[in-house]
Amino acid sequence: MTLLTRAESTADHNDGELSTTGHGRHAEDRSGSQVTGLWTLLRLMVRRDRWRAPIWILSLTALTAYFVNAIAVVMDEDTLASMVVFVKNPVMGLITGPGYGLDEITIAPFVVGMYGVFLMIGAALMSIQTMTRHTRAEEQSGRAELIRANVTGRHTQLLAALILTLAMNLVAGFLMSLAFYFSEAKPEPFSSALLFGASIAAAGCVFAAISAVTVQLTSFSRAASGIAGAVLAASFVVRGLGDMSAVAGGDLDWLSWFSPLGWSQQTAPYTLDRWAPLLLSAAAVLALIGLSLFLQSRRDLSAGIFADRLGRPTASPFLSTSTGLALRLQRSSLTWWSIGIFAMALIFGSFTGAMEDGAAGMPKEILDLMGGSRGIVDGYIGYMALYFAMIVSAYAIIAVSGLRAEETSFRTEPVLAAAVGRGRWVLSWTLVTLLGSLWLMTVAGVGEGLGAAASTGDWSLLGPAILGHVAQTASVWVLLGLALALYGLAPRLQGLVWILFVYSAGMALFGQMMRLDEAVLDTSVFVRIGQYPAQDLSAEAVLTLTAATAVLLALGVVGFRRRNLITA
Template sequence: MNLLAAHTDDGDRPVDGGTPKAPRSKRRRGAHERQRHGRLGEGDLTGLGHLLIFMLRRDRLWLPIWVLSLAALTAYFANAIAVVMDGDSLHAMTVLAKNPVMALITGPGYGLDEATVPRFVVGMYGVFLMLGAALMSILTISRHTRTEEQTGRAELVRANVTGRHTQLIAALVLTVFMNLLLSACMAAVFHFSEAAPEPLSSTFLFTIGIGTLGCVFAAVAAVTAQLSPFARAASGMAGAVLAVSFVVRGIGDMSSVSGGGLERLSWFSPLGWAQQTAPFTLDRWWPLLYSAGLFAVLVALSLILQSRRDLGAGIVAERLGRAHAGPRLSTPLALAFRLQRTNLMWWSLGVLLMGVVFGSFTGAMDESAADMPEEILQVMGGRSGLVDGYLGYMALYFAMIVSAYAIIAAGGLRAEESGNRSEPVLATAVSRGGWLTAWATVTLVGSAWLMLLAGLGDGIGGAASMDDWSLLWPTVVGHLAQTASIWALLGLSFLLYGLAPRLMGLSWIVFAGSAVLALFGQMLQLDEAVIDASIFTHIGQYPAEDLSAPATLVFLAAAAVLVGLAAIGFRRRDLVTA
């Protein structure tokens, strides 16, 4: 009788006389409601510990590389500034740091009126450490979420005893742990450096601000991973949010230093929140509450979005293409352009708008020349050449921005191969060398196109603000000339892809080192031989400086040779296939 009753009740009535369970239909409705609204319920995090250990094992190489590299960069800045700068040189550099151009790049520069080495390190170099933490977080989240789904490995994991949100939460926990570890390592190397920062609480405020920013962009990447079914698009959207945050913060800080009315924009950027803590000056912790609140909101949003999509799909639905390709897609060059065109379109819009905005500050720079210290005027080309100096510096700045696009676009070829989409292309009459050369051609031309738009934006903004349209053509030429250095860096990226795709990350190391040397090599009083190691210091900042024809030709030839060697290496190595 009891067995019959238990069978009739479908397991809802206990046979041991315990508390009756809710009917199974209600339990299923409850679970469905939790999944629909993105709330974590019982079983949603099943297997979290095991999956987290698995992710740690997979990142046994990348985790220490990221953390130790950024910590070593912190140690380098702190020790180098303390060793090479005495009181007079530190004062000269802090005066330079308070000009609008440096505010655009580095931040508001709190405490630089009465500069100390810790304040200088935080004010001048903190933003680059923040960008490193943000990129670390974005790439980690994308690698452990959307890439796993795109390659089909997430389906195998979900076939085991794991909850619906386990993989996403495990990736977030791992990334938060990486940022905490990064903050601790940075605090240790900074505190025991030659800079001798005091008090210790200010050191922790600085490094925790960096770690908090990394957590915010981990949450941003968690959201974008739900929107697109492709890892590259998800990472690109998160990177676009980071770029917008940097630009918004830069415009606000530049306006604040130059006496404009847009200083409030800095408070609309997570980068701005971290910098507004003002370590060693104001020591305020409360701006980090904005970061914590945004992190919580974005994590909740990512869970809701994940509950509303199928595994392997995205919230943004994929559009079906035509059954038959048109004649415009009959060549590998046309296909490579088709695959890159959306990314290039958004970068084009962003670069053009940034150019117009940054160029519009030219008039303000010229009007404030009379009040600028000599240290600034010397760097920017003197009082009579301040406008040309500013526009030439912007050419160098945009070369670094477009280089980031170029490396990302080159990495798209590896994504095509690892996603098993290159194999069908190469199964046709397209050769390996032809496919790589086509992709490289589109990327090279796209980089030149972006520098052209940057020059047009800067030139239009500068000419309009100065009411001198003779500035337009020299500004465009100065920006386009920097394309040669970008192409040389691109050649290195493609060479690494052709020989050993796993080593493509070395391109980012070369890019970061070159950018730091170009921006701060003279400030750190480094030898010319060391500064010349930067790929961005050889062309010349036209119209403030004459262009170097030999350097341009060498870079162009190097790019051609490196792409050719990449094609040869790609033909000889094994292809990643299904």
């Protein structure tokens, strides 16, 4: 059995599979090449992702089909015309984009403008996870060393991961173009639909290249994903500020051109049909790939460009506990999330004054759609509380996924070999994540409240802003609980929690706009609590969601205690 076959068997074992074939033919390639064994290793990656890749691609395609068909069915010309005022609101520029094609609104540009950026974020997350999984995670687990011990080039693994990820984006973009073109909206021409798919694929490709760089910087897969995720968040904020300024008639619209998401949105399918902005994406991909190859040639296997910081010679007594260890492992991630969320909340809150000034003459239907029947300020703060609940939910799901990363990297077994029970270890990790989610929602509320108070001069907004954000924590906890339940019962299915997350976020953001029934809207975990201070908080919903979280956590603990660990 060749070392590559052993690596394949080990990789499949960690995915809960058994390998039945092996490949060692890359030894026939030219010895000494930096990309020796490229196609053999690419086949291994494709085999490992034979379920993950289709799920990602088909999920993005299904979302596209759902958005365009749902809008085409529920909205006629009059309804679309009434939505123009809402879409032209600066807050929607911040969240969705510049809103091209609003003068003569039709279904196609409406869907592109309202939902395109969220599909781009989905493609970016697909790229980040795929790149990290096949590069830094392999080095961290030691499997990359087995492969490199055979006749394999230095850059083989990185380039194979890039080819796979870029191909996934291109296939997803093409299928999304087909789903868009053959929808109930019947948009013409096909070249515009193709541009729409290409713009989403381009955003995903840029973040694949960004991830190729971040995996060179640190020796930990979680940190590499976190850095790439921070770049994604920064890109969204920069684009949002530029688009918000453009919608409001400000002079900061140029900021959108500093964001990969902004480049894709500037193509404006079905309005301007500009292919030229994608040249920026292509240039960025090539430059970042070149940088990643350069950085990889300057570091050792399993090491990062940034050297690991030496720890203290003696550990604190708190670190000897399971809770202390869980906190130490999540500390860095929680710190960076706190900084990012506070900055975002402070910036978003500072636009409250502008929202208040622009509320004059706004139709009552638009105020109600914002959740602000008591005023646009309350509606804006309540809406942003809902928005930050979605962001923090992503943190919670990623943090719980860290349990699986610890187990597959064989670091859980040494912990459990000490005087730490399975239930205690899982609950300790979960407790840190639960409190971390509460902390992040509090930070978001403080930032939003400070920004709103400073921009309006009304410091009485601080308390309601904090309360409204903290109350949404219960919806975050439900998704956290589901992620833990899947980890305990069926670790390979843990990624399914993202489907519920995307569905719930879509219902909360756009369900009322699409005039769906209340019973359908209530299936989202984000809409039950209420957008305080615009709406009254539902104590019943908070208690129900908290109780559901407790049940899911119990299922996760019981499942983890009963199943076998993934061991070497």
